Amino acid sequence: MRPARTYPDRRDDVRLLVIDPAAPEGAGLRETRTPALPELLAPGDLLVVNDAATLPASLRGTDEAGRPVEVRLIAVRGGWRADAGSSSPVHPSPLRFAAVLFGDGDWHTRTEDRPPPPELAEGARLHFGALRATVGRHASLSPRLLELRFDGDADALWAALYKEGRPVQYAHLAHDLPLWAVQTVYATRPWAFEMPSAGRPLSWEILLALRRRGVRWASLTHAAGLSATGDPAIDAALPLPEAFEIPSATARAVAETRARGGRVVAVGTTVVRALEGAAQQHDGIVRAGRGETDLRITPVFRPRVVDGILSGAHAAHESHFQLLAAFAGADLLAAAAAHAERSGFLTHELGDAMLVLPGALAQPERKATSAP
C-alpha cells in the first residue's frame, strides 16, 4: 500500500473497506466508498468524533548560536482554558508545551534521516521568528523530548504560534499542507498536534444523512500527539499520555446508546483512547470531564464501550492497523489487509478509510440490537 501524497478531489469520497467481525465467515469484507457510510450504521447507533482542531505545531528557527532547529509540539503542560464560565482558569502564563526537537531540515526529509539536533541545555533560548521560547527540563526518555516555555501572555503566544507555525507533516506528502487542509469539518478546539485524520472524510452531507437516518453524533476533545519522531526511544513510547475532555452530553449519549442496544462507533483511535481511557478510570462507565490517558490499544485490549471504529486505511505492519485487532479477529484483518493491498488503498492522513463494525454488512435493515 502506498501513502496518499495529496488530498482526494473530494474529502468525503474515498475508498472505504468495511470489516464486519459479526458476519459469517467469508462475508466479512466489502469495499465501497465513504458516501455509503450512512447506510452502514443503523438508527440508534452513536458516532463519536474528536472535535480537536489541528494546531500549526511545527516551528522552525534557531538557537542562540544560530544553529537551525525544528520543534514539533506534542502536548500542553499545565492545561487548557475551559470553554465556559467566568470561574474557569485562563491559560497558564507562560504556557508550556512538551516538544520534540529536530535538527536542520524540514518534513521533506524522513524523520529517521534527519540530522541530530544540537544539544540544548535547560534554559537555552530558541527563536522562531516573532516567537521566543526557553528550553525547560528534558524527559528521561530522550534528550530530544523537552519542555518549552514560550514568552509572552496567551494573546501574544497564540498570535505568534499561528503566524510562525506550520502543520506537522511527513515525507510521504508531495507538497506543503496549509492549516485549513488538516482540519476536519467540525474542528473546534485547537488541541491536536496532528490531524485526527480518521474524521477527515466526514462531510456535513454524510453527517446530516447519518442524523436523518437516526444515528446520533457526539463529540469529545482529545489532544492527538505526534505519530512519529524518528527517535527510537520516543517512537517506542508513542502515544505519550494525551489529554481529553468528554462533555456531559457525550457521556449521556454513550450510556443511552449502550442501554438501548445501539453501537458506539469511534471516529479514530483518539476517540477510542478517550472513551476507553475514561471508562478504565471509572469501572467501565464513561464519565464526563477532563483527564489524561496513557491507554494503549493493543490486539489483546478488549474495548468496554466502543463497538466499532472508523479509521484511516493502514498497512498490516503499521501500529494503527494492529490496534484494529482490538475490534476484529486476526484472520479477518489479514484478509482485509490483503484486500486493501490488492485494491491499491492509499494510506496515511489523506488516504482511504476502513470501518470495523459488527453488523455493518448485515442487510438490509438491521435492528439496532445487532451488537455482539
Next chain:
Amino acid sequence: MGQTTGRVLEGQAALVTGGSQGLGRALGGALAAAGARVVLVGRHLEPLAAAVAEIRAAGGEAHAIVADVADKDAAAVIAGQSTALVGPIDLLINNASALGPVPLRLLLDTDCEDLERALAVNLVGAFRLTKAIAGPMVLRGAGTIVNITSDAATEAYERWGAYGASKAALEQLGRVWAAELAGTGVRLLTVDPGEMDTRMHADALPDANRAELSDPARVAARILALVAGSDTASGARVAIRVGPAGVSAAGAAIR
C-alpha cells in the same frame, strides 16, 4: 425592541470581524459589556489594540487577532486562535467590509480588481470564516451567525455597484445557509444597520450630514438585543434604523 441591558451573553464567546472601527468596534464593546468573551479581528494592530484596551478598561474581556479575512489561509487561523483564547465560538459577526477605492465609481469605470476585492472581503471572506465556525456550531447544536449587509444590496444606488453586488450575494448566501442549517440549532441572521456615522460612511459620502446618521453604539445595542433574544427566526433580514445618538428612532423592520 428596546436596548438590552445586563449580562445577557455571560459565558458566551463572540467573534467580530472588522472590529477595530465603526460598527465592529461598537459591537465589541456592547457584547463584552453583556458578558461575552470577545475576539476582534482586523487588518491593523494599532486600532484593534485600542479597541481591545477600551473593552478591558471597562472590565470586559477582549482579544485581538490581526488578519485579513480575504486571505485564504486566514479562516483556519482566526478560528483556531480565537477558540484557543475564548473557547468555541457561540456568536460570529461577519462585519468586515471593503468599500473599494473612494470616491466610488460608476460600474463602467470600476476596475475588475476592485470588484474582486469587494467580493473577496465581503462575500468570500465571510463565507470562509462561516465555514470554519459554523461546523463546530452544528456539532454542538447551537450558535448564531450574523452577516452585516447594507441597503445597497437591494437598492440600485449609482456607484455602489461592486459593494452592493457583494452584499446582495452575502444576503443570498445567508438565506441558503439558513435553509441548509434548519433544525441544527444554528441560526443565521442578516442585519442591515442603516447609514451610520462611521469612517467608512465618511469615505463613501464625505458630504453627508452627520446629524442624520445613526450612532454605531445604538445600532450595536439593537444587534445585541437581536442575538441575545430568540424571537428572530434564522434566515431573517433585519433592517435597523435608529438615527443619531440621543434622537428617538424608528424600530427594526424584518422582511
